Amino acid sequence: xxxxxxxxxxxxxxxxxxxxxxxxxxxxxxxxxxxxxxxxxxxxxxxxxxxxxxxxxxxxxxxxxxxxxxxxxxxxxxxxxxxxxxxxxxxxxxxxxxxxxxxxxxxxxxxxxxxxxxxxxxxxxxxxxxxxxxxxxxxxxxxxxxxxxxxxxxxxxxxxxxxxxxxxxxxxxxxxxxxxxxxxxxxxxxxxxxxxxxxxxxxxxxxxxxxxxxxxxxxxxxxxxxxxxxxxxxxxxx
Amino acid sequence: xxxxxxxxxxxxxxxxxxxxxxxxxxxxxxxxxxxxxxxxxxxxxxxxxxxxxxxxxxxxxxxxxxxxxxxxxxxxxxxxxxxxxxxxxxxxxxxxxxxxxxxxxxxxxxxxxxxxxxxxxxxxxxxxxxxxxxxxxxxxxxxxxxxxxxxxxxxxxxxxxxxxxxxxxxxxxxxxxxxxxxxxxxxxxxxxxxxxxxxxxxxxxxxxxxxxxxxxxxxxxxxxxxxxxxxxxxxxxxxxxxxxxxxxxxxxxxxx
Numbered sequence: 001x002x003x004x005x006x007x008x009x010x011x012x013x014x015x016x017x018x019x020x021x022x023x024x025x026x027x028x029x030x031x032x033x034x035x036x037x038x039x040x041x042x043x044x045x046x047x048x049x050x051x052x053x054x055x056x057x058x059x060x061x062x063x064x065x066x067x068x069x070x071x072x073x074x075x076x077x078x079x080x081x082x083x084x085x086x087x088x089x090x091x092x093x094x095x096x097x098x099x100x101x102x103x104x105x106x107x108x109x110x111x112x113x114x115x116x117x118x119x120x121x122x123x124x125x126x127x128x129x130x131x132x133x134x135x136x137x138x139x140x141x142x143x144x145x146x147x148x149x150x151x152x153x154x155x156x157x158x159x160x161x162x163x164x165x166x167x168x169x170x171x172x173x174x175x176x177x178x179x180x181x182x183x184x185x186x187x188x189x190x191x192x193x194x195x196x197x198x199x200x201x202x203x204x205x206x207x208x209x210x211x212x213x214x215x216x217x218x219x220x221x222x223x224x225x226x227x228x229x230x231x232x233x234x235x236x237x238x
Numbered sequence: 239x240x241x242x243x244x245x246x247x248x249x250x251x252x253x254x255x256x257x258x259x260x261x262x263x264x265x266x267x268x269x270x271x272x273x274x275x276x277x278x279x280x281x282x283x284x285x286x287x288x289x290x291x292x293x294x295x296x297x298x299x300x301x302x303x304x305x306x307x308x309x310x311x312x313x314x315x316x317x318x319x320x321x322x323x324x325x326x327x328x329x330x331x332x333x334x335x336x337x338x339x340x341x342x343x344x345x346x347x348x349x350x351x352x353x354x355x356x357x358x359x360x361x362x363x364x365x366x367x368x369x370x371x372x373x374x375x376x377x378x379x380x381x382x383x384x385x386x387x388x389x390x391x392x393x394x395x396x397x398x399x400x401x402x403x404x405x406x407x408x409x410x411x412x413x414x415x416x417x418x419x420x421x422x423x424x425x426x427x428x429x430x431x432x433x434x435x436x437x438x439x440x441x442x443x444x445x446x447x448x449x450x451x452x453x454x455x456x457x458x459x460x461x462x463x464x465x466x467x468x469x470x471x472x473x474x475x476x477x478x479x480x481x482x483x484x485x486x487x488x489x490x491x492x493x494x
Contacts, residue, residue: 071490119448127441134438137428147424150487154420154442157479161445164472 003219011215018212021205025051028198036195042106045099047198051206052095057159058210059089060128064156067149079145080225082152083135084217088210090128097121108173117174120162127155277362281370285344286377295343299336299382306332307389321394326454329390329398330447333383333407334414340378341418342435344371345426358492368488372419379411402457402466409473410450416480417442423491446480449473 029047036043066082069075100118101111112118131151138144272280289295310328314320348354357367387398387407418439425435453469 071487120445123441123444126444130438130441133434134424134428137430137434138424139429140427143427146490146493147427150424150490151421151438153487154417154480154483157476157483158441158445160479161476 011212014208014212014215018205018209021201021208025198025202025205028201033194033198039107042103045103047202048206049096049099049103050199051202052092052099054203055206055210056089056092056096057163058207059085059092059214060124060156060159062214063089063152067152070145070149076145079148080218080221082148084214084221086128086131086152088213088217090125090132091213092206092210093121093125093128097125113173115174116165117162120158120165124155124158124162127158131155272360272362272366274363274366277360277366278369278373281357281367282373282377285371285374289374289378295340296378296381299339299378300385302339303332303336303382303386303389306335307386307393311393318395321396322458323455325390325394325396325398326451326458328394329383329386329454330410330451332386333379333411334443334447336382337375337379337411337414337418338436338439340375340382341415341422341439342425342432344375344419345423346431349426354492364489364492365485367492368419368484371423372415372484375415375419376411379415380408383407383411396458398458400457403454406450406453406457406470406473409470409477410446413446413473413477413480414443416477416484417446420480420484420488420491423488446473446476449476 025047029044033044035041063082063085066078066085070078070082100121104113105111131148134151135144135148138147307328310332314324314328345354348357358364387403390396391398421439421442422435425431425438428434449469449472453466453473456466456469
């Protein structure tokens with residue numbers, strides 16, 4: 001399990017950058033930006049909410065890329081890439097759901113409502129949880145990689161559904177920040193000033209954080225497969 | 239899509255035929271490849287004929303449908319108003335669960351009998367196999383949906399046999415069976431296949447299910463066009479996505 005020194009240095013650098021960016025992002029969200037006019041301090045969680053969703057989106061989109069690359073090249077490294085992305089994506093979307101619920105309690109006066117947006121992100125989460133179930137259900141490693149690649153591509157339909165649904169359905173109460181909606185079909189970006197700056201900074205910091213986490217997860221998986229191989233070697237020598 | 243005289247062969251280099259000299263085999267296979275839609279029709283017809291003779295699947299699906307409707311009407315204690323708003327949900331949940339029985343049998347039976355290998359060896363395009371299997375499954379699901387529409391109309395006194403609703407049923411069933419055929423062909427290889435299929439299939443088809451239920455309810459309540467048309471659009475989009483996914487990815491699922 002050796003990696004080139006440059007790559008490891010880049011990874012360390014990115015890790016440090018992610019940590020620093022994350023702390024600055026939180027500082028901006030919690031202290032620098034003023035409380036929002038209507039929602040007050042509760043709105044501050046929105047930066048983490050949208051940031052983690054961006055992270056989940058990056059990870060799930062990368063799963064599709066990994067799936068296609070695996071089916072084309074049959075290189076197991078793309079399968080590890082897909083698995084790492086799904087796991088990080090699941091974590092990130094769990095953060096999105098939990099922060100959303102925390103925000104909804106004071107704003108909507110309920111933890112949960114069967115709004116199209118909330119329903120669709122739950123479906124998305126379940127689809128990727130099913131990906132892990134599928135992996136654990138197939139024994140043959142080559143077949144497991146192949147099926148996981150296919151399922152990772154199919155499951156992305158649920159991500160698209162999550163993004164599209166609030167833009168085509170008028171009956172959602174979930175706010176839309178960017179892009180066209182039923183009320184405003186031309187689209188737009190309706191945050192300005194410090195809120196916008198804070199938002200962009202947090203989106204960036206979450207993107208970096210996601211990439212770093214995926215990278216570590218890939219290395220972890222490589223390591224665990226290496227340990228498995230070594231174990232088999234040792235056992236066969238006995 | 240048209241009948242192509244020379245459909246592309248499976249793109250995967252590691253095919254079952256690789257034991258023999260690959261180039262000549264492939265050249266010969268290409269010559270004898272059955273036209274795409276004839277292969278599709280043959281597979282669908284084979285499934286249909288087997289089912290007409292044995293009737294084991296449709297019988298169990300129809301009986302299951304009856305029982306589910308019973309369970310729903312007992313569990314929900316539907317009064318007149320509740321029926322109007324929940325009948326679409328009852329319809330679709332029953333279609334999905336009954337359809338799942340058919341889907342899990344469709345490829346599992348082929349695998350258990352060993353006829354899956356024969357199908358894979360046949361000189362046909364692999365995606366023809368997908369569409370053939372899918373059309374077979376679709377017909378079973380449509381039979382169930384039709385039986386249900388009559389049954390619910392009679393038992394719940396809500397007229398479900400309307401042209402628009404038939405359209406929604408058709409679109410919803412296409413999406414469900416397209417995703418279902420693709421995923422059930424993966425689930426047959428799993429350790430606990432009957433348990434795995436619902437887990438991997440449900441989240442994928444839930445968007446179809448939600449759109450179908452919303453569209454059906456809006457149509458049944460006689461709401462204006464704006465209330466149900468977006469859902470039908472969404473259904474059509476989902477159908478196209480799942481059909482394309484099945485067409486493109488089935489090759490990779492069944493190769494061996």
